[in-house]
Amino acid sequence: MVYKSAQNKIEDALEQAEFEERADYLEFEKLNDWTVTSKHFNNIQKKLIQVGAKLITGPRGTGKTHQMRFAHYSCVNDNSKPLSIYVTFNHYLRLETYLHESSNAISIFHSWVLAKIVIACFEEYKILPQNIEFTESDLRSFVIDIEKQNYSEEYKELVSFLNVRTVQDYIESVLSHTNRKRAILLLDDAALTLTNDYLVEFFDIFRSLKSTKISPKASVYPGSTKYGPRFHLGQDAERVPLWLNVSDPEYIDFMKAVIIARFSDNLTIDDDMKQLLMFCSFGIPRAYIMFIRSFIESDRKTAQSKFNSILEEKCKNIIEEYKSISQKLSQFTGIINIGETFLNSILSEVKAFNYEKTQSEEKVISIGISDIDNKAERMIKFLIEAGLLYEQDEVSHGPGRKLRRFIPHISLLVNTKSIIKSRGFKASDILDVLNNKKPPQPVRRKFNKLLSNDDISSLVLNLPPCPSCQSQRIAEGQKFCHICGSELVDGSIFKKCMAQKLLEIPLTPFQKRVIAETTYETIEDVISSSDTAAELRRIKGVGKVHSERIVNKIVSWTNEFLY
Known part of the structure; x- marks a missing residue:
């Protein structure tokens, strides 16, 4: 009966809301129940709540939203902590069409961002903005209509009125009413990577909102987020990495705690298998939870066949997700494709290196690359963005000899049998390598040994030609044709989706x-x-x-x- 009860609890957890892995949809009670505190987690919480502007960085699934919402609720429920305002900008791409159709697109976006902040503050603290001429209902209607592409001239006055100073004054008035000393602005999904014009504007707002009483925090991606010419990373905001390295001493304990928080300690999965799945999730808690779900639900007969099928599906999905970037950003199609070649070369080099080692010699899971061509930065950033490469701290091997170190996705390493040379499957053998507390030096390769000269020279944008004279564009973001002067309009990502x-x-x-x-x-x-x-x-x-x-x-x- 005890086993059946435990199994029922697991099944209930799997069924709940079709197993919500994203923190966006969780009520506070469930978010709190599923939160795993650790040194790493507590450090992020401290950064979110303390004074100063912060940028929480990590690929999708690393827990940026979870961290922000947890910090928000902890502040709301504790008057000794700062006033917290949580806002998500995950609908920003619904404003993308204005960039193609409206001359005041930037002004509309600017007002949309500020209106959402005011609305979020009012919803949480129910204090009316006395210094704002528009009601909360007016602002809400504006936000809804803007996201539905229903902007009209009736909003012209609101757009011209709403500014950073007005919002700062409102937040300070809420501070006064609530007897709080300072405020934190938790701006989630702020990595507006598909619309650079909005991204530059967003970080201008972010920088301008910062004051002695207001500390903005934003969640961004580690690779492709651009901050614009007026925003200086390190000076205007501190970068706070969230993605936990699989080589971190805290990694296994943290992942264990994640599953205990979700399922208690009732999983009937071999400990070695659970730990191998932890490594294969590659620092993404959401991925580990999905691994566990798939393993439990699998109808395969043996643990090995379950693992193999789950791993193969995972590898297929993460590569497809990476390649899907080119569906949204067609100008990067060539760079994305070469990035896959680059990743496969890394896997091949790690595999070849490990296969040369004897059973007693130490195997590696990382690669150190020197002399990386400047044109490759975009390619590498997209691989990091997709969670396929984890970049470790750069090391120096003498004057002018910088080595950038990367760990490719563990799922790919295991699936391609790049860690150990074995015909069979033994989780403990793979774990011996992954659990090495003092890993050996990475495989060292020059960049031009991983990609051909043709591939390196092809690391350029696939920019569409001028629609009038068919001349090739010469730069990303080019507004007018350099030959005939015609306006150059890019296709709308939002319309493409629709x-x-x-x-x-x-x-x-x-x-x-x-x-x-x-x-x-x-x-x-x-x-x-x-x-x-x-x-x-x-x-x-x-x-x-x-x-x-x-x-x-x-x-x-x-x-x-x-x-």
Whole structure:
């Protein structure tokens, strides 16, 4: 009976909200229950709550939102801590169309950011902004309409009125009413990497909001986030890395605590297997939780076959997710493709090095690369962005001999059998290498040994030509053709997403059959529908559960694309 009760608890955890791995959707009680405190976690919390501007960096799934929301709730519920205002900007790409269609796109974005801050502050503390001529309802209508591409001239006065000083004064008035000494602004999903014009504007706002009483914090990506010419990393804000290195002494204990917090200590999975899955999650707590879910739900007979199938699926997904960047940013298609070649070369070099070692000699999981071509920075940043490469601290081997060290995704190393040469599968042998407290020096290679000269010379943008004279563009962000002077307009990522065919997104065969029997063809058809689930239920064999799953799958795909 004890085992059955424990198993039921695990199944309940798996079923809950279709297993919410993202902290965005968790209530505070659940967020608190699932929070794992550690030296690393507590350090991030300290940085979020203390004075000064901070940038919390890490790839998707490392826990940026979790950290911010936990800090927010801890401040809200403790009057001795600073006033906290939490705002998410995960809908920013819905404003991207204004860059192509409106002359005042930057002003609209500026006001949207500030309006969201005011709304979040009012929602939390219920104190009306006396110094703002517009009501909270006006601001909320503005935000909703802007995100629906419904900007009209009636908002012109609001856009011209709302500014940084006004918002600062409002926050300070809330400080006075709540008897708090200072405030922190937790600006989540601030890495607006798909729209550089907005990104530059956002960090101008971020920098301007900073004062003796207001400390802005933003979550950003480690690689591709651009801060603009007026924002200086280190001077205007401190960078706080969140991604935990798999070689960190705290790593295993932290991951163990993550699973105990989610499932108690009731998992009937071999300890070596659990630890191997921890390493294969590559520092991403959400990935480890998904590994555990897949392992429990697998209908394979043996632990090895379960692991192999899960690992193969994981490797396929992370590469596909990386390559999908080119769907959103077509100008980087060539760089993304060469990045995959670069990653495969790293895996091959690590594998070849380890296979030369005898059983008793130490194996490696990292590579040190020298003489990296400047053109490769974008490529490397995208690989870090996708969580495929972890960059360790740079080391010097004498004057002018800098070695940049990287660990490729552990899942890829294990899946390609790059760690140990063995026909069979033995988790303990792999763990002996991964658990090495004093790992040997990495494989050392020059950059031009990992990529051919042709690949290196091809690390350039795939910029679309001028639509009028077909001349090739000469720079990213070029506004007018240097030959004929025609305006150069890039395609809208948001519109591209809305035009995506439903039958081309990853739905099950049953779900695609249902969609095929409706009038829905594109993402936009579903997003603009008043009640998609009700329409789906008109199809034979589709009830409430199936209709909701289909809608959730479509909405989830859309959010992932626009995230």
